[in-house]
Amino acid sequence: MMSLWYIIVAFVLFASILITAKNARKTKKNLPPGPPRLPIIGNLHQLGSRPQRSMFKLSEQYGPLMSLKFGNVSAVVASTPETVKEVLKTFDLECCSRPYMTYAARITYGLKDLAFSFYTKYWKEVRKMTVVELYTAKRVKSFQRIRQEEVASFVQFMKQSASLEKAVNLNRKFVKLTGSVICKVGFGITLKGSKLEDAYEEVVQKTLEVVGSFAAADHFPVIGKLIDRVTGLHSKCEKVFKLLDSFFEQSIEHHLENPNIKDDIIELLLKMERGETGLGEFQLTRDHTKGILVNILVAGIDTSGQTLTWVMTHLIKNPRVLKKVQAEVREVIKNKDDIGEEDIERLEYLKMVIKETFRINPIVPLLIPREASKDLKIGGYDIPKKTWIYVNVWAIHRNPNVWKDPEAFIPERFMDCQIDYKGLDFELLPFGSGRRVCPGVVMSMALVHLTLINLLYRFDWKLPEGMEVEDVDLEESYGLVCPKKVPLELIPVLTQWS
Template identity: 80%
Template sequence: MSFWNIIFAFVFFASILIVKNMRKTRKNLPPGPPRLPIIGNLHQLGSKPHRSMFKLSEKYGSLMSLKFGNVSTVVASTPETVKDFLKTFDADCCSRPYMTYPARITYNLKDLAFSPYNKYWREVRKMMVVELYTAKSVKSFRHIREEEVASFVEFIKQSASLAKPVNLNKKLMKLSGSVICRVGFGISLDGSKLGNTYEEVIHGSMEVIGSFAATDYFPVIGRIIDRITGLHGKCERVFKAMDTFFDQSIEHHLENENIKDDIISLLLNMERGETGLGEFQLTRNHTKGILLNVLLAGVDTTGHTITWVMTHLIKNPRVLKKVQAEVREVIKNKDDTTQEDIERLEYLKMVIKETFRITPIGPLLIPREASKDIKIGGYDIPKKTWIHVNVWAIHRNPNVWKDGEVFIPERFMDSQIDYKGLNFELLPFGSGRRICPGMGMGMALVHLTLINLLYRFDWKLPEEMNVEDVDLEESFGLSCPKKVPLNLIPVLTQWT
């Protein structure tokens, strides 16, 4: 090849590369803050990324571009932009990016929450919805909820007789853990491998899978960073604790063939090929990955939701008095609470909605990933872009919520806004294909527990505390529990 042919070839291919780069730069990406070399915007996240992203969105807009190491992301912060991602383009935005520590804890993405959008995910979700989370299934487990809540009430009575404060964070976590262990695993939480460490393990798991892990943004040095920060070690500890618990639960079922009415029995039948999961044959790791979702979603979110409700009620005596009056009027001296009773508790439902609004359990939804190039609000969202939905920002949006920093249940009076994924102003459980399928199961326990707490007891702060001392700070993870435990003194009423 002659010298000039070589020069021509070089110029030709260089021109192609330049044109490609120009096309990339011509992409109309959403606005965002300036980035530092290598780390991008990671330094701007802070200890509570949902709050940091909200502050940035106030300056850069409801759809914002950020760069986390090698990862390009967009953050949606208003109902309008979120609706585009979760409804209009849901099919193109409902897959998951690969995240190292969620992959580890879910047995290499064999679960429902972190699995990419594919045939396996669709079959697992269909199975979970049909077999575990139907209204019929929720109703069939009512006796378990009632037994565990009754036991919980007895503990509260003992504390009330001694005028002893109750750590509601801890006790409500144990209540939801006890219910889920019986419903999903067919065993009692007390005496199990998680009996003494369940709170630490579950909270640690939610921290790990909700973390912004260096490994995901810096493939070469990220693992070293995560080992230095302790994230890698924490992941291994909680994974081993969970795995041991799953082994114990499965072994219990294999030794007791009469246990047939819980999720483990269903999954073991699928492992043996007795019931199908479409074209997929379940392995033991598939079973454990699915069980992880049942355990974490059932225990963590339910317990923390009730804790936050009680926190806001003790912080707002007017609201507490009003909701107690309603509950006591509707329930009166009935031993059993029916679904019809719950439907009549209009103000209690407003209190729960307002709690979801002002302190959402999951302030950032699990990241999504664009499966192809799309355009949202006039901006280009390239394929493989990570999508963060900032629920916390949506719930504080001043254009939607007047006095958004104030707890006002009455804002839902005569309002059609609900938390079931159809109203993008209120998204505690997400929306679209990835909406939490266990919402009905969790809310059944939330309602039953709150009715008992408000009907049977009055509540007061420990003597050294005032209402102003009640802390509202949250911890960050995939879910955000109350950081400082809520300690309240129960007072026996005439209905107790």
């Protein structure tokens, strides 16, 4: 009996030594510095309504690579070009996967999309398909007629508003314009008359709010879902999902009833469902098709629409810049009624205006989090496996060590400067970088360029009566994409080129 007791004591001592050693190894990890944490919630209380701004302020105190705790989740935030380059380039492969995000998974039919799915063979095949089939220069050019038709219709509306001297809610009109283009390009249908016509603006915005939220279900495994039901996040997600699903069903049914529809994105995906064309070793189901369509609909509409809104906001806020860019556009176009996308190549100052807009109002200020697939060392610090990694693009773009006078809108800073927004320069990352860079940049920017050239060439712009330049608000709302909080209302003025 005594010998059994000795064995038990020895086992307990041995287990204690192992636990102590394990804890000692944990404490030896050289984690990035970070602010103190509260019990249970960690640093969630410090995020506020605009996390990108809160994280930037914290990084000024705790450094360019900062540790945070969100409930049960350990996270790091990269806030400078140097640390972000390590995440998105040096360790791109090791940081390429996504953490599981409850409501993103719901919206994307179980992570069957491109933006939120894990880094797997399936993701690589979908990525290859989108690059090769959907977003090539040839494919983008093939949709030029649709863009020109929709922009021409948009210009006609502006002419009517100008003749009435009526202010236009540009936030809403730009989202409607991009929605119309995406619906024709991606779904082969006209937005007007579809099930999403009256609700698409709200659906797109609410979808981005849902997937951009710090969901309790992701950070508190036991009680998180209950918290989300109390806050309303769960019901908001379900409402948005049902609206999206109804729209996708309508679009797919439209294709099935009209076999002559060719060359749009749904038709390509339906061919994959039928096995007529392949996706590697994967057989697409209807949920796969819908998951991929979520990215095309939501990202395609909101990124282009919000870019246009922010460009026009900064131009009306900065009359000197507006006058200069209009002079360039009108000098280059010169009484040319048929404006083409090729004209952007000669508009150097307009390119600078767009870059400066991306800098000061990045479309996605806080990139979708990544997850470390193994233990890493970044910037000399230990990043344990499963750590969530946030890239704070907003912080990089407002960093005074990177940009002189970062709060000012100065397009001329890009004169004789090779920095671009396509993901190779880590000082300017509106579309991300690495394997997860947004594949639809060329498609999105083709519409942005064509719309801006027409608006700046054909119209002058003024504020509603009683408003001054100083009254134009620059505050953004928070979501995965950050729209202008107060809608931009301007009055178009007919010119001799209208």
